[in-house]
Amino acid sequence: MAAENIVTIRNLTKLYRQGEIDVTALNNVSLDIAAAEFLALMGPSGSGKSTLLHIIAGVDRPTSGECRVQDVDVTRLNESQLADWRNQNVGFIFQTFNLIPVLTAAENVELPLLLTQLNRSQRRKQVATALELVGLSDRAHHLPRQLSGGQEQRVAIARALVTDPKLIVADEPTGNLDSHSAQEVLGVLQSLRQDAGKTIIMVTHDPKAAAFGTRQIHLEKGELS
Amino acid sequence: MTISTFIIKNALRNKRRAFLSVSSVAASLFLLVTLQVALRELTQPPESSGAELRVAVRNKISLTNPLPARQRGIIEKIPGVEGVTPFTWFGGKYKGEEGMSFAQFAVDPKALGTVFSDAKMDAAGYKNFNEQKDSCVLGKITAEKYGLKVGDRFVLDSTVYPGSLTFRVAGIYSGTPDDRNMLFRQDYLDDSLGVPGQVGMWWLKVKSADDMPRVTAAVNQAFENTSAEVRAESERAFQLGFLAMLGNIKALVASISTVVVFTLVLVTASTMSMAVRERFRELAILKALGFRRRELFAFILAESFGLSVVGAAIGIGVAYCAYTFGDIGKMTHGIFVTFEVTPRIIGFSALVAALLGIVSAIAPSLAVARMSVVNGLKTLD
Numbered sequence: 001m002a003a004e005n006i007v008t009i010r011n012l013t014k015l016y017r018q019g020e021i022d023v024t025a026l027n028n029v030s031l032d033i034a035a036a037e038f039l040a041l042m043g044p045s046g047s048g049k050s051t052l053l054h055i056i057a058g059v060d061r062p063t064s065g066e067c068r069v070q071d072v073d074v075t076r077l078n079e080s081q082l083a084d085w086r087n088q089n090v091g092f093i094f095q096t097f098n099l100i101p102v103l104t105a106a107e108n109v110e111l112p113l114l115l116t117q118l119n120r121s122q123r124r125k126q127v128a129t130a131l132e133l134v135g136l137s138d139r140a141h142h143l144p145r146q147l148s149g150g151q152e153q154r155v156a157i158a159r160a161l162v163t164d165p166k167l168i169v170a171d172e173p174t175g176n177l178d179s180h181s182a183q184e185v186l187g188v189l190q191s192l193r194q195d196a197g198k199t200i201i202m203v204t205h206d207p208k209a210a211a212f213g214t215r216q217i218h219l220e221k222g223e224l225s
Numbered sequence: 226m227t228i229s230t231f232i233i234k235n236a237l238r239n240k241r242r243a244f245l246s247v248s249s250v251a252a253s254l255f256l257l258v259t260l261q262v263a264l265r266e267l268t269q270p271p272e273s274s275g276a277e278l279r280v281a282v283r284n285k286i287s288l289t290n291p292l293p294a295r296q297r298g299i300i301e302k303i304p305g306v307e308g309v310t311p312f313t314w315f316g317g318k319y320k321g322e323e324g325m326s327f328a329q330f331a332v333d334p335k336a337l338g339t340v341f342s343d344a345k346m347d348a349a350g351y352k353n354f355n356e357q358k359d360s361c362v363l364g365k366i367t368a369e370k371y372g373l374k375v376g377d378r379f380v381l382d383s384t385v386y387p388g389s390l391t392f393r394v395a396g397i398y399s400g401t402p403d404d405r406n407m408l409f410r411q412d413y414l415d416d417s418l419g420v421p422g423q424v425g426m427w428w429l430k431v432k433s434a435d436d437m438p439r440v441t442a443a444v445n446q447a448f449e450n451t452s453a454e455v456r457a458e459s460e461r462a463f464q465l466g467f468l469a470m471l472g473n474i475k476a477l478v479a480s481i482s483t484v485v486v487f488t489l490v491l492v493t494a495s496t497m498s499m500a501v502r503e504r505f506r507e508l509a510i511l512k513a514l515g516f517r518r519r520e521l522f523a524f525i526l527a528e529s530f531g532l533s534v535v536g537a538a539i540g541i542g543v544a545y546c547a548y549t550f551g552d553i554g555k556m557t558h559g560i561f562v563t564f565e566v567t568p569r570i571i572g573f574s575a576l577v578a579a580l581l582g583i584v585s586a587i588a589p590s591l592a593v594a595r596m597s598v599v600n601g602l603k604t605l606d
Contacts, residue, residue, distance in 0.1 A: 059513055059598035080517055087515020094602070098510045102234040107226040112514045114228055159514075 006166060006199045007033035007056055012065035014051050014222075025051040026062065027222040035166070038193045038200045040213030048222040049203045050171055056201060057090050057169045058082045070166060087115050091160025091198075095172035097152040099144040105155045106131065106140040112163050130158035133196075134188055150181025157188055161198075168192065170202040174209050186212040229527075236528045239500070243532065246496045250536025250581070251543070253489040254574055257482055258544035261570045264478040266561055268468060275343045277434055278307075280441055281463035282427035285454040288467075291423040292453050300429060303443045305436030308339030311411045311424035317381025317390070319371065327367040329381060330425070331411040337362070340430045341408075343401050350375070350396020358413045360395035364404035368397045390417055402563065427455075486577055493585040497529045501589035508593050509601020522590040529589075530582035537578030541571055 014026040025048045033039055041049045054060035055067050058074045059082075067074050070089060077085055099108045106127050113123045131137050134154040144152055153173060160168050170189065174182035190212050192198045202213060210216045218225045237243050282300070284290035291313075300309050313331040334354040337344070346362060353375070354360050363373060373379065375394050382389045392409055415421035431440045437459060444457035458466070468474070501508070508521055545566045547556075553564040 054599050057513070083512070083515050083517040086513065092510075092513050094510070098506065098602075100507055100510075102238045103226070103231070107231075110226050111231075111511070114226070114231070115515050115520075120227075 004035050005032045006035040006070055008068040010066045012062050015063045024222050029224055035199055036193055036197045038213040040210035040216040041203045042210050043219035047219040049219045053169050053171055053203050058086050087112055089165050091165045091168040093156050093160050093170035093173045095175040097156045099152055101144050104141045104143055108155055109158045109162050126162055130162040134158045149177050150184050153185045166199055168198050168200045172203055232524055232527045236531055246532050247536040249492050250533055251540035253485050254537045254540030255544045257485050258541055258574050260478050260482050262564050262566055267474050276460040278431050279460040280429050280457050282444055282455050282457045285456045294422045294424050299447050305431050305440045307430045307432045308336045309427055309429040310336035310340045312428045313425035315383055316385040317383050327405045329407040331414040332408045334410055340428050344398040345400035346396045346398040353395030358410055359393050361392040361407050361409035362396045362398050363394055364406050365397055365399040366405045490584055493581055497585045497589050505601055509598050512598045518594045521593050525590045526586040529586035533578045533582035541574050
């Protein structure tokens with residue numbers, strides 16, 4: 001039996017205005033992503049893959065079309081509703097880690113939980129669990145500058161996981177890592193799909209990284225190829 | 226971690242900038258408090274306990290024009306007048322000092338206790354003052370400043386009259402708002418000059434506050450159409466009129482205060498803008514994680530407000546301690562005797578700091594509110 005779709009995209013178009021010219025970032029894209037899938041989104045620079053990822057994650061809006069994530073049409077939510085939705089349903093992993101430099105690893109992971117109703121001890125428990133999942137329990141009180149690139153990205157993964165979202169979006173998560181650290185990070189993402197049933201959408205240029213996915217799709221000039 | 230921990234860590238992430246920001250706010254608030262206190266001291270001089278019953282009578286043309294001594298008899302006969310004394314400016318310099326560091330006035334020793342009843346002095350002082358023509362009474366501040374004691378003699382070189390006069394300290398008074406003046410005998414001045422018959426102005430005391438309007442009107446009327454018309458007015462009105470001669474100090478201080486506050490707004494707003502601009506990407510990350518505009522605005526506002534309030538607390542605190550526990554006479558070289566940081570001034574300065582914190586947060590908050598997550602993430606790419 002086919003797995004239930006967690007993301008359903010229909011006729012998605014995104015136009016950017018650059019001066020007097022409209023640039024088409026996405027052109028009538030339709031796509032289904034199943035639950036617990038590890039989708040590698042590939043394509044050259046400017047192909048629209050990050051734009052597609054941003055729309056799915058609710059940080060950008062399409063010009064037209066529909067994007068349903070877990071049966072919620074994210075294109076119809078207002079700013080405040082989108083913020084709540086992102087906090088509860090999406091985990092973000094970025095190329096440049098984007099940890100807050102003045103916070104320890106544990107505090108960085110705790111950030112999304114500050115918006116929840118959890119009390120301090122509940123938050124600590126969840127942070128400890130998330131750090132354990134990425135194998136960084138012993139680095140909980142280290143500042144980002146005291147961690148290697150691979151460790152920083154694993155902290156970012158823990159931050160993405162800590163609210164227990166079904167969907168994790170990763171924009172070039174290995175782009176700033178050496179091959180060893182990249183393997184580690186991809187291994188963590190793979191185990192999240194296999195062991196925790198997370199759906200992972202990863203943008204990457206790297207075919208080796210894409211090979212960790214269960215499916216690869218290519219975007220070219222805003223269209224699926 | 227709590228939200229407040231997060232805000233504090235953010236505010237202190239660039240410790241040098243935080244220190245400089247807090248210091249600039251502290252220095253500006255110190256200056257603002259100083260200006261406000263100076264303005265208050267200049268425009269609302271402290272009133273002595275007998276002020277409500279005292280009337281100043283001066284030449285209608287100008288304070289510098291003398292009055293004839295014969296007016297005294299007429300004034301004393303006006304119903305409601307309890308006592309009258311001449312009050313003549315001497316303008317003496319002490320021991321070759323370049324300027325005058327305390328004022329000296331010639332008075333009638335017999336009327337001193339009546340008209341200036343707030344000046345407290347022992348009975349021996351009054352007795353000496355009444356009996357010795359060359360005697361004088363000194364305010365406590367001046368006596369302490371020059372180490373003068375009862376019985377000491379000193380010389381003053383007048384800048385108004387030719388020559389010098391030697392005085393003997395008969396007593397030391399205190400209890401007035403400004404215990405710096407020296408009072409000596411009008412008859413000593415008259416004898417020394419050899420031209421009796423003129424005084425600088427009159428101070429008189431009325432029997433009750435109800436008598437004040439009638440007495441002032443009667444004094445003015447008594448010398449109408451004479452060669453020396455007078456202006457009689459309450460002590461308070463006289464002080465304000467005297468201050469008016471100094472020009473519009475209030476407008477001057479207000480304009481300096483405005484410049485201080487305006488500069489402070491620019492400095493703080495610039496600091497907050499820089500602090501937010503270098504964290505634009507982080508704020509975009511926070512937005513992506515689910516933080517809403519109002520929460521980000523609260524972070525920025527709290528940081529800005531915190532820096533302003535800490536700076537203000539230091540600036541106002543230092544000003545309060547310096548002016549409350551310091552020797553203001555020495556600090557201002559005798560220009561001010563009191564320099565009171567009132568609760569009203571503290572409240573006003575704290576309000577300025579609070580508004581400063583809010584205003585400084587507005588521009589960066591608007592920029593963050595307008596920022597999309599996608600554009601914010603691109604800022605360092």
